[in-house]
Amino acid sequence: MNRTTLSLIAGAAALTAVTGFAALTTPDAAPTNDTARTAAHLPVERTSLLCPPPSTSDLAETTYTSFTPVTKGTESKGSAELTPAQPESDASEEQQKPGKPVLEPEQPGKQATGDVSGGEAPALIGTAEGRFAPGWTVQQTTEVAAGTGRGLQGVTCTAPDTEFWFPGSSTSAERTDYVHLTNPDDSAAVVDIELYGKDGALKSTVGEGITVPAHSSEPVLLSTLTEEQQTNVTVHVVVRSGRVGAAVQALDDELGGDWLAASTDPAGSLIIPGIPKDATAVRLVAFAPGDTDADLNVRLASPTGLITPAGHETLHVKGGMTAAVDLGDITRGEPGSLVLTPTDRSVPVVAAVRVLRGKGDAQESAFVPAARPVGTRATAVGNTTRTTTLSLTAPEGTAKVKVTASPAADGGSPASKTYTIKSGTTQTITPPTPDGVKGTYALTIEPETDTPVYATRTLTAEDNAFTTQTLPDDRGMVAVPEAEEDLSVLQK
Structure with a gap:
């Protein structure tokens, strides 16, 4: 009996599309009798998102913003909620469950928000099902008035995974x-944390076999993993068993x-x-996994070209x-990417930049990692009319991009605009805003051409503090192989 064909028949009846919970893989061999056909792109039915604890500062003010784009072909029912994870000290192996939801969106196409003050807010575990699942996006934005890490801190809550790379970290004093x-x-879950500096792996034994109990969150201070103080460090998170955000x-x-x-x-x-046009300093950090050196061409996609x-x-980059290299004010008053x-042979690398804005005591930092393209659609939430800018880059060819603004639940109607991004350029735009909007709104970015497009969203506070998030595909759709019943395989 052909195992591959049987798996496709079963998959046609029982497959559930899941973002963050499962990935579809292609069979090892082509099925017989042509039962597999072109994959259909269908809305995902379940999405998982994880938000880290926002801050330990008593001065922290945090806003959570949730949004699901309206997607054709979804179920009529569904729900989404964010619930508190348990601190590591309170977590138990015995079916520890999250607590009461802190945010429950009411409908797709409208933002939902929640606020928390102080430094005791826990990590959040989010689940969306049915019509709330495709493209579900949650933004966590925290403003810290003073102290270490002061400024605006933003992160898009992420799907659980088994491996992460963080170039741009540090163990310096x-x-x-x-x-x-x-x-x-x-x-x-059992996790290893590896640290790599300018001379290779940093000596550490306590980063191995870190246990993260069920439905819990564990903060790990990098400086406790090694005695070496280095300014530029790459962190590699590898999950031995389970999944984490x-x-x-x-x-x-x-x-x-x-x-x-x-x-x-x-x-x-x-x-x-x-990279913002008013960046006063940009530091590029890169890491090449393995033993092979990488040589990279460095170019800037400006508003006029590469x-x-x-x-x-x-x-x-040595294997x-x-x-790390300090690029100074590389943008020179213009936005760029x-x-x-590779200069010659292609060697896999990871990379990120630290961006500084302002001068003297008013300097503020943010980070931009190497990004995946927008793909079918990207979503950014928690935008405001006077503090949001959108950056679009088309490094390989001219692209057309549709940007749609959707309001919060308290009023307003959507607004859309299409932009042309010339080949090899970066364009920073002030996105459209919903008519009659009050408060924050969501943005969806949809390329209308096949050319890869990369995007970031920057939020800027009144004191010029800022935070930037990359906008990869929101994974609202998944490719599902089409199959048909073929009882003849039962006779083989």
Whole structure:
């Protein structure tokens, strides 16, 4: 009996599309009798998102914003909720369950928000099903008035996974960097944290076999994992069993702080989109897993095209070591995106930049990791009319992009606009706003051409504090193989 064909027949009847819970894989061999046909793209039916604890500062003010785009073909029913994870000290292996929901969106197409004050807010575990699942996006934005990590800290709550790369972390004395690990499942997860500096792996034994109990969150201070103080460190989170959500909270004594999201998977070419035009300093950090060195061309996609920054034409990254270079005010008053490509042979790397804005005591930092493209659709939530900018990059060819603004639940009607992004350029736009909007709104970005597009959203506070999030595909759709019943396989 052909095992592959039988699996496809069963899959046609029972397959559930899941974001963050499962991934579809192609069969090892082509099925017989042509029973598998072109994959259909269908809305996902279940989505999991994890938000790290926002802050330990008593001065922290945090807003959670939830949004699901209206997607054709979804079920008529469904729900979404964010519930508190248990602190590691309170978690139990005996069916510990999350508590009462802190946010329950009422309908797709309308934002829902919730607020919390102080430094006791827990991590959140989110689940969306049915019509709330496709493209469900949650933003966590925290404003800290003073102290280490002061400023605006923003992170898009992430799906659980088994591996994460964070170039741009630090174990230096002026930085307080935590890796936050959140486990959404009913059984414990076991995690290894590896640190790589300028000379290779940093000596550490306590980063191995970290247990994250069910439905709990565990913060790990990087400086407790090693005695070596290094300014530029790459963090590699590997899950031995289970799944976790992971994010790095990078807090500086003088330069404010923000969340460092994971870089896209190691690749020979990378795009780091959306460096603000008023950046006063940009530091590029890259890491090459394995033993092979990588040599990269460094180019900037500006509003007028691709340019090579003088004095920083290439970057050499030794295998297994973290490389860093200060690019200064590389954007020179214009927005830009870094385009990293191999000079010769392609060697997989991960990368991110730290961006500074302002001068003197008013300096503030944020991080932009190498990003995945927008794909079918990306979603950004928690936007406001005077503080939001959108950066769009098309490094490989001219692209058309439709941007739609959707209001919160308290009023307003959607507004859309289409933009043309010329090949090799970065364009920063003030996005459309919903008519009659009050408060915040959501944005969806939908390419109308096949050219890859990369995007970031920047929020800026009144005191010029800022935070930037990349906008990859929101994974609202999944490819499902089409199959038909073929009883003849039962006779083989």
